[in-house]
Amino acid sequence: MQTSDCKITAQDAITESVFRIRLSAPGISKLCSPGQFVHMRVSTGLDPLLRRPFSIHRAHESAGEIELLYRVVGSGTATLRDLKPGDVVNLMGPLGNGFDLEKPVDHAVVVAGGMGGAPVFYLIDALLKRNKRVTLLWGTRDGREIFDEADFEARGVALKIATEDASKGHNGLVTDLLKTFLAQHAGSAGLGGYVCGPEPMIRAVQDIVRSTDFLWQASLEEQMACGVGVCLGCAVKLKTGEIQMVCKDGPVFDIREIAFNG
Amino acid sequence: MVDLSVKIGSLTLKNPVLTASGTFGYGREYDPYLDISQLGGIVTKTVTLEPRQGNPMPRIAETPAGMLNSIGLSNVGVEKYLNEKLPLLADVDTNVIANVAGNTIDEYAEIVSRLQHHPRIDAIEINVSCPNVEKGGLAFGTDASVTAAVVKGVRNQTGKPVIVKLTPNVTDIGVIARAAEDSGADAVSCINTVQGMGVNIHTRQPLLARIIGGLSGPAIKPIALAKVYQAAQAVRIPVIGLGGIMGWADAVEFLIAGATAVQTGTLNFIEPAGPVQLIQGLESYCITHNISRIADIIGSLEKRPVK
Ligand SMILES: Cc1cc2nc3c(=O)[nH]c(=O)nc-3n(C[C@H](O)[C@H](O)[C@H](O)COP(=O)(O)OP(=O)(O)OC[C@H]3O[C@@H](n4cnc5c(N)ncnc54)[C@H](O)[C@@H]3O)c2cc1C
Ligand SMILES: Cc1cc2nc3c(=O)[nH]c(=O)nc-3n(C[C@H](O)[C@H](O)[C@H](O)COP(=O)(O)O)c2cc1C
Ligand code: FES
Numbered sequence: 001m002q003t004s005d006c007k008i009t010a011q012d013a014i015t016e017s018v019f020r021i022r023l024s025a026p027g028i029s030k031l032c033s034p035g036q037f038v039h040m041r042v043s044t045g046l047d048p049l050l051r052r053p054f055s056i057h058r059a060h061e062s063a064g065e066i067e068l069l070y071r072v073v074g075s076g077t078a079t080l081r082d083l084k085p086g087d088v089v090n091l092m093g094p095l096g097n098g099f100d101l102e103k104p105v106d107h108a109v110v111v112a113g114g115m116g117g118a119p120v121f122y123l124i125d126a127l128l129k130r131n132k133r134v135t136l137l138w139g140t141r142d143g144r145e146i147f148d149e150a151d152f153e154a155r156g157v158a159l160k161i162a163t164e165d166a167s168k169g170h171n172g173l174v175t176d177l178l179k180t181f182l183a184q185h186a187g188s189a190g191l192g193g194y195v196c197g198p199e200p201m202i203r204a205v206q207d208i209v210r211s212t213d214f215l216w217q218a219s220l221e222e223q224m225a226c227g228v229g230v231c232l233g234c235a236v237k238l239k240t241g242e243i244q245m246v247c248k249d250g251p252v253f254d255i256r257e258i259a260f261n262g
Numbered sequence: 263m264v265d266l267s268v269k270i271g272s273l274t275l276k277n278p279v280l281t282a283s284g285t286f287g288y289g290r291e292y293d294p295y296l297d298i299s300q301l302g303g304i305v306t307k308t309v310t311l312e313p314r315q316g317n318p319m320p321r322i323a324e325t326p327a328g329m330l331n332s333i334g335l336s337n338v339g340v341e342k343y344l345n346e347k348l349p350l351l352a353d354v355d356t357n358v359i360a361n362v363a364g365n366t367i368d369e370y371a372e373i374v375s376r377l378q379h380h381p382r383i384d385a386i387e388i389n390v391s392c393p394n395v396e397k398g399g400l401a402f403g404t405d406a407s408v409t410a411a412v413v414k415g416v417r418n419q420t421g422k423p424v425i426v427k428l429t430p431n432v433t434d435i436g437v438i439a440r441a442a443e444d445s446g447a448d449a450v451s452c453i454n455t456v457q458g459m460g461v462n463i464h465t466r467q468p469l470l471a472r473i474i475g476g477l478s479g480p481a482i483k484p485i486a487l488a489k490v491y492q493a494a495q496a497v498r499i500p501v502i503g504l505g506g507i508m509g510w511a512d513a514v515e516f517l518i519a520g521a522t523a524v525q526t527g528t529l530n531f532i533e534p535a536g537p538v539q540l541i542q543g544l545e546s547y548c549i550t551h552n553i554s555r556i557a558d559i560i561g562s563l564e565k566r567p568v569k
Pocket of ligand 1: 053070073119223
């Protein structure tokens with residue numbers, strides 16, 4: 001594996017702070033799977049210094065391209081936002097272990113919160129390719145960050161939306177949608193859960209799904225330096241007491257195994 | 263052909279570029295990105311007698327042109343290091359330097375006695391400079407007499423080259439370097455990280471769970487250069503320079519200031535192939551400047567004319 005300079009082929013604004021970027025990355029588009037990430041050097045300068053991790057939002061193997069979806073939160077993402085088609089960033093990847101798509105699941109319930117929406121597009125593309133039934137529960141604070149609803153529905157995804165600004169769907173949290181879903185599907189066989197979002201949401205989901213008896217895979221985020229298990233910066237503690245690295249052993253974990261309180 | 267080789271005690275490095283402890287795992291993790299046999303050597307993650315999980319999260323944060331860490335010497339422990347990690351390096355054509363730390367003076371000697379027979383270990387680097395542990399570490403490396411005691415204890419256990427890794431968090435690094443030399447060290451390496459801290463002004467929380475950590479990366483390069491210069495002035499044994507090296511030009515600065523070899527740390531996280539590119543850059547520099555042996559530029563700092 002190599003680090004590779006990748007040309008930006010398109011970049012568009014979803015809102016004033018959320019952007020979708022498309023990159024020419026033939027090697028990565030061929031090798032990657034849903035839930036994996038790329039580690040990006042946004043500039044060759046010394047500040048920002050470290051690479052920034054981003055989940056793969058979509059992969060287009062035949063075009064040799066990948067897409068990322070990101071929110072501007074600091075200097076690295078602000079630098080990325082200001083880049084134009086034709087500009088180049090350097091990528092390491094694909095890194096980490098993605099979602100296990102081989103588990104015998106008939107009906108996938110995908111829970112996405114905030115920028116957790118990013119990897120979910122790629123995940124759902126892969127689930128649909130495997131002829132799974134897919135329910136997407138998607139929550140954001142700002143309803144404008146929910147997009148492509150018609151496309152999901154046209155492809156047969158059962159989409160339920162929650163927004164905190166009450167602009168779309170249920171006015172509240174995605175975890176409200178999850179509780180309703182689980183009440184409606186109590187005792188159903190063949191379910192599999194996938195969770196992407198900020199840590200407080202994942203904690204809440206961990207609590208809610210305790211009564212279920214199927215697998216819940218959650219994608220975690222931690223501050224990263226190396227992205228490949230060397231610096232030992234991105235540790236997560238499991239309930240067994242074992243320490244694992246989010247970048248190398250994850251970012252996808254069995255939600256029941258994560259010990260959030262150390 | 264440029265002769266890039268340098269000597270650290272009885273150890274010959276084919277070139278002066280090593281990878282720094284804690285930034286290159288146990289040596290094989292970056293195999294997909296570079297050929298480690300091209301390196302002058304690798305320094306493995308600090309190993310302690312017992313395995314350590316390390317400090318609470320978050321344990322890294324970025325700061326301007328640098329990063330803070332408080333990993334806390336998370337490592338597999340000496341048993342697993344000997345049985346599982348060193349064998350992975352069996353057939354690699356480069357020097358392997360084991361970096362060790364203990365909670366007590368005796369523990370340093372004990373761990374070296376466990377390691378020193380292993381044929382794959384070419385030298386030992388003693389970490390008396392980690393800012394992220396309660397015992398040992400920085401507390402030892404800031405005190406010349408404790409440093410001397412640690413080095414003597416280790417020296418009694420091994421005939422292999424002993425390198426003492428120094429902290430910059432002292433008033434006079436020359437005093438500590440001399441204590442190491444007088445106690446039998448074959449070389450000193452400097453610097454370990456500079457104590458640092460950051461605060462999130464919105465939450466008023468520290469960036470690191472342990473509040474204070476160690477700063478590395480280009481932000482510390484001028485500090486590191488000054489410490490390397492001071493150490494090189496104070497001792498006759500070789501000084502290995504590190505701290506903020508991002509490219510070959512940085513490495514040349516360290517050599518001119520008095521370093522015999524250099525280590526790359528934070529660079530490895532950003533450009534895993536960086537150390538190998540650095541070697542190529544050193545060679546080109548020598549060709550451009552008509553230098554046939556890189557060792558000739560060590561400590562070659564010129565005086566500025568008085569104005
Ligand atoms: C495996 C993984 C996948 C990710 N995927 C995406 C994605 O698809 N889209 C997206 O927008 N973001 C994603 N992130 C988060 C993204 O990496 C950070 O938002 C980014 O690094 C911030 O960089 P910055 O320089 O803009 O902000 P900084 O100035 O570095 O930080 C600004 C703020 O963001 C927080 N932050 C920084 N890095 C992270 C991080 N790695 N995780 C959580 N919070 C962080 C900081 O604590 C700080 O509060 C992912 C993170 C991981 C670990
Ligand atoms: C994440 C991280 C972990 C480190 N772990 C160790 C360690 O285990 N032992 C050690 O002697 N130094 C350790 N260091 C210090 C480095 O080896 C080096 O001295 C320091 O980072 C300065 O060099 P740099 O600026 O090139 O990174 C660590 C540094 C970092 C950033
Ligand atoms: S980011 Fe370095 S170990 Fe995960």
